[in-house]
Amino acid sequence: MRRILRNNRFWVWVAFLMIFVMAGLYAAFLVFTRGLVVTNLKDLAPWGLWIVVDLSCIGLSAGAFSLSALTYLLGRDFLKPITRIATFIGLLGYSGAMMCLLLDIGRPERFWHGWVFWNVHSMLWEVTMCITFYFLVLVLEVFPMLVELPFLARFKGLRQLGHALHRFTPVLALIGMGLSLLHQSSLGGTYGVVAGRAALYRATMPLLFIVSSVAGGMAFTTQMTLIVQWLKRRILVPRQVLFQVGQMAGMILLVYLYMRFWDSTAGNYGYVPGRSEADTFLSTGTFGLSFWGWEIILGGVVAATLLIGARRLNSIPLLFIGSGLTMAGLIANRWNTTMLAFTQPLSTNPATTVPLTVHYSPSVVEWATALGIVAGLTLLFSLGMRYLPAFRGADPVPAEAPSTTVVANAPATAAPAGGDR
Amino acid sequence: MTEDTGLTATKMQVRRLSRREFLKLLQGLGIGLAAGELLRQQFFALDAPEVQASGGQTDSKQPYWAMSIDLEACIGCYRCVYACQAINDTAEGHLWNILIEDQDTFPKAVFLTRPCMHCENAPCVEVCPVQATYHRPDGLVAMDYDRCIGCRYCMVACPYGVRVFNWQENTAPNPQVPTWGSPEVPRRPRGVPEKCTFCAHRLDAASERGLRPGYDRAATPACCVICPTQARRFGDLRDPNSPVSQAIKGRETVVLRANLGTKPRVFYLLPR
Numbered sequence: 136m137r138r139i140l141r142n143n144r145f146w147v148w149v150a151f152l153m154i155f156v157m158a159g160l161y162a163a164f165l166v167f168t169r170g171l172v173v174t175n176l177k178d179l180a181p182w183g184l185w186i187v188v189d190l191s192c193i194g195l196s197a198g199a200f201s202l203s204a205l206t207y208l209l210g211r212d213f214l215k216p217i218t219r220i221a222t223f224i225g226l227l228g229y230s231g232a233m234m235c236l237l238l239d240i241g242r243p244e245r246f247w248h249g250w251v252f253w254n255v256h257s258m259l260w261e262v263t264m265c266i267t268f269y270f271l272v273l274v275l276e277v278f279p280m281l282v283e284l285p286f287l288a289r290f291k292g293l294r295q296l297g298h299a300l301h302r303f304t305p306v307l308a309l310i311g312m313g314l315s316l317l318h319q320s321s322l323g324g325t326y327g328v329v330a331g332r333a334a335l336y337r338a339t340m341p342l343l344f345i346v347s348s349v350a351g352g353m354a355f356t357t358q359m360t361l362i363v364q365w366l367k368r369r370i371l372v373p374r375q376v377l378f379q380v381g382q383m384a385g386m387i388l389l390v391y392l393y394m395r396f397w398d399s400t401a402g403n404y405g406y407v408p409g410r411s412e413a414d415t416f417l418s419t420g421t422f423g424l425s426f427w428g429w430e431i432i433l434g435g436v437v438a439a440t441l442l443i444g445a446r447r448l449n450s451i452p453l454l455f456i457g458s459g460l461t462m463a464g465l466i467a468n469r470w471n472t473t474m475l476a477f478t479q480p481l482s483t484n485p486a487t488t489v490p491l492t493v494h495y496s497p498s499v500v501e502w503a504t505a506l507g508i509v510a511g512l513t514l515l516f517s518l519g520m521r522y523l524p525a526f527r528g529a530d531p532v533p534a535e536a537p538s539t540t541v542v543a544n545a546p547a548t549a550a551p552a553g554g555d556r
Numbered sequence: 557m558t559e560d561t562g563l564t565a566t567k568m569q570v571r572r573l574s575r576r577e578f579l580k581l582l583q584g585l586g587i588g589l590a591a592g593e594l595l596r597q598q599f600f601a602l603d604a605p606e607v608q609a610s611g612g613q614t615d616s617k618q619p620y621w622a623m624s625i626d627l628e629a630c631i632g633c634y635r636c637v638y639a640c641q642a643i644n645d646t647a648e649g650h651l652w653n654i655l656i657e658d659q660d661t662f663p664k665a666v667f668l669t670r671p672c673m674h675c676e677n678a679p680c681v682e683v684c685p686v687q688a689t690y691h692r693p694d695g696l697v698a699m700d701y702d703r704c705i706g707c708r709y710c711m712v713a714c715p716y717g718v719r720v721f722n723w724q725e726n727t728a729p730n731p732q733v734p735t736w737g738s739p740e741v742p743r744r745p746r747g748v749p750e751k752c753t754f755c756a757h758r759l760d761a762a763s764e765r766g767l768r769p770g771y772d773r774a775a776t777p778a779c780c781v782i783c784p785t786q787a788r789r790f791g792d793l794r795d796p797n798s799p800v801s802q803a804i805k806g807r808e809t810v811v812l813r814a815n816l817g818t819k820p821r822v823f824y825l826l827p828r
Contacts, residue, residue: 170746171706172724179717181708241706241721241747248705251595252686259709260685330816331679331715408815476712 145521152514159507162500166238175498180477182239184497188505189235190322190469192228192512193266194344195462197352199225199273200308200315202380207308217372217380219280219525220363221356226273227512227519229266234508258325265318272311275300280525320345326472333409334417334476339398346391351465353384354442358458361451363520369528378446381454385442388461392435416479422471430471434464618694619792621754621769621821623780624803625669628827629787632657632667636779636788638736640671643755643778645739647726652752653779654718662827669788671779672697672718672752673812673820680710680719688748695821696754704748711749715813716820721749737778754790754821770798 140147165173176183198221205211206218237243249263281287282297323344326335357380360372403414417426441457444450478493497505520526637653646652652671659665674697680689681697688704691697711719725746733739741757744750755777762768762775769775770791780788780799791798800823807825 170724171721174723176721176723178711178720181711181721236707239707241708241749242704245703245705248686248688248703252688252703254684254687256682257685257709259683259707263685325709328683329679329713331713331813 145517148517149514152510152517155506155510156514157507158503159505159510162503162507163238165500166504167243171241173498173500175495175501177493177495179491179493180495182473182477183495184501184505185235185239187466187470187473188508189232189239190473191466192232192235193319193322194348194351194465194469195355196225196228196232197315197319197345197348198356199228199276199352200269200311201349201352202356203276203304203308204312207305208312213373213376214380217356217360217376220360220371221352222273222276223280223519223523223526224356224359224516226270226277227515229270229273230515231508231512233266233270235505238504258321258328261321262318262325265314265321269311269314269318272307272314276304276307276311280523283524284522285524316345319348326476329476332476333407334413334479335472336410337398337402339394343391343395343398346387346394347465347468350384350388350391351461353380353387354438354458354461355465357381357384358455358462359516361455361458363526364528367520367528368531370531371526371528374451377451378449378454381442381458382446384458384461385439388435388439388442388464392431392439395431395435413475413479417471417475420479422475425467426471429467430464433460434462434467438464616794619769620794621674621694621696621759622791622793622800622823623671623754623777623821624789624800624809624823624825626785626787626789626803626807626825627662627666627668628825629785630667630669631785631787633784635736635782635784636669638732639778639782640752642730642732642735642737643740644753645726645730645733645741645743646720646750647722648728648731650720650722650726650750652718652720652750664827666827668824669779670716670718670812671777671822672754673716673818673822674754675821676819677817679713679715679816679818683709683713685709692756694759696756696759697751698753698756699748699750701744701748701750706747706749708749714751715816715818719749719751722746736782770795770800 174183199218202214202218202221206214237246240246249260250267254260279297279301282290282293287293320341323340323342327337327340329335357377360377364371399414403411416422438457438460441453442461445454445457474495478495479491632655634655637651637655640646640653641651644652654670656668656670657665658668674695676695678689678691678697681691684690684704685707686703686705688700689697689710690700706721708721711721722744723746726743730739740755741753758775758777759769762772765774767775770789773781776790777788780790789799789803791800793801793804795801803825804823809823809825811820811823
């Protein structure tokens with residue numbers, strides 16, 4: 136028995152994930168049949184865990200557009216192997232986000248209304264359209280990788296279509312960048328325009344969202360690559376490229392922290408009704424620990440230091456921890472922002488002068504669906520990494536070999552690492 | 557000379573490619589347009605709100621519906637809450653009118669009831685991704701329950717917290733019926749938010765029944781009709797004789813959260 140398990144580790148892993156997927160499917164069935172009453176959402180806290188997962192999925196998928204832009208628009212060809220992984224992660228991430236939204240809306244059968252009944256004033260309409268089109272872009276970008284699957288070899292047309300599509304990758308990268316710059320920011324804008332909730336109402340929200348998502352997306356891609364390489368014992372992305380991407384993520388994270396610092400500081404030098412209380416509550420109240428601990432210190436300062444330092448010290452463990460912390464910081468940021476706004480709607484109720492406290496903690500069904508989605512994405516990612524020829528990777532080579540490629544790449548790589556062009 | 561030949565060469569190339577391709581393209585375009593037009597006719601015909609997402613102002617010939625709530629007169633008897641629940645057939649706990657006792661703002665405690673403000677610059681109208689919440693031609697904020705996708709962004713955006721969501725199908729009997737009235741509108745389906753309508757069904761039926769909103773009980777919102785102290789008045793603010801104009805006259809009024817610039821249609825008369 137033990138030997139069977141040991142020899143089929145991958146399938147044990149698949150079976151483990153399938154448990155969560157099945158539980159998630161059952162929970163989703165409950166949501167669709169009984170309605171949102173199975174959640175713990177309430178009128179004053181209408182958005183919750185699903186929106187956090189949705190925002191995190193999209194934020195962590197930002198590696199797809201940013202690395203594609205670097206590779207295909209700025210001609211950093213050495214990034215290609217990691218861009219492929221980022222694109223694949225992007226496709227999965229956006230699928231997960233759309234599943235979250237489908238669960239979250241009260242009338243899932245009308246999901247298409249956003250395409251037909253336009254309200255161009257609505258940030259959420261903008262998000263709907265951009266995510267739809269960007270998802271199509273990701274499908275087109277991943278399509279050439281999928282048709283390389285051996286069992287599709289007999290369909291010559293598919294391969295040809297894949298090759299044809301692959302020629303348009305730079306165009307897709309351009310469109311994808313445009314769409315991502317729009318909707319990654321407008322997801323922040325979705326919160327940022329809500330004047331009624333002081334915790335959210337800040338013009339910087341779109342900027343903070345896009346910058347943090349680029350850092351988070353790059354770091355997440357780096358980390359996933361490291362995990363896959365470790366499990367497969369093969370090289371998918373040259374070591375030095377990983378360090379470079381990690382360093383870029385670290386730099387961008389520093390830019391984010393700088394923006395965040397002034398956003399909070401400028402907001403608190405003067406008294407802004409509601410918002411100042413929100414900031415105080417965020418940094419000292421229930422959210423204090425996760426704000427300072429996860430968002431600012433571990434997921435911010437420490438993560439940026441590790442990501443930048445890893446390249447100097449040539450240390451994969453530091454890169455791994457740094458990228459993991461960046462990811463955790465991004466998730467913590469989306470969680471804190473959402474939960475602060477909805478469990479402490481500081482000025483939603485105009486008649487009370489004291490802050491309201493709304494009790495919301497996700498129900499079992501919410502957790503089950505969220506975990507199911509995450510497990511499903513992990514499953515698809517595992518299968519893709521195992522079976523897609525694009526991610527076959529190379530045998531680990533002796534230590535000297537990568538260093539020579541590094542020297543060859545060095546002049547070309549200096550520019551994006553600085554990130555100041 | 558050389559430029560000339562270059563030009564003809566390109567032209568010829570284009571022409572050689574085009575015939576079949578061009579026809580195909582034209583075909584595709586035609587089918588696309590036809591399909592688009594079909595879809596448009598099919599779906600935009602639903603209940604299409606003519607008024608755009610912003611600007612709830614009405615022209616000066618239209619009535620400007622408004623409500624006044626006298627904080628001096630309100631005794632907190634909950635009759636408006638119950639009547640609203642009966643007439644609009646809301647689920648248990650789904651209050652379109654919210655009553656709060658406010659002990660801090662004024663020297664004496666007051667009761668503050670809160671319907672939908674029907675803002676001129678309504679955040680909910682701005683944010684709805686599908687224009688399911690819209691301004692009626694008379695400026696009231698209304699909802700198209702058949703178009704709403706239930707994303708609840710309007711609930712996030714509403715500064716007054718007056719929207720309630722149908723987390724489940726409302727099948728229970730209405731506890732306020734028949735004591736406080738009987739339902740005049742159908743129940744809303746599961747999965748969409750709802751809110752106070754200023755009893756728009758009464759306003760809409762007024763003209764054909766020969767009634768005047770504000771003056772005649774059957775054409776006035778249920779909460780205003782039932783109020784025993786006449787703390788709530790309704791009517792056309794452009795009509796100087798309407799109950800609401802009369803109530804406001806000479807009184808100090810406030811709107812809730814004026815700093816947000818939403819321009820509510822509900823005016824609170826401060827205690828004297």
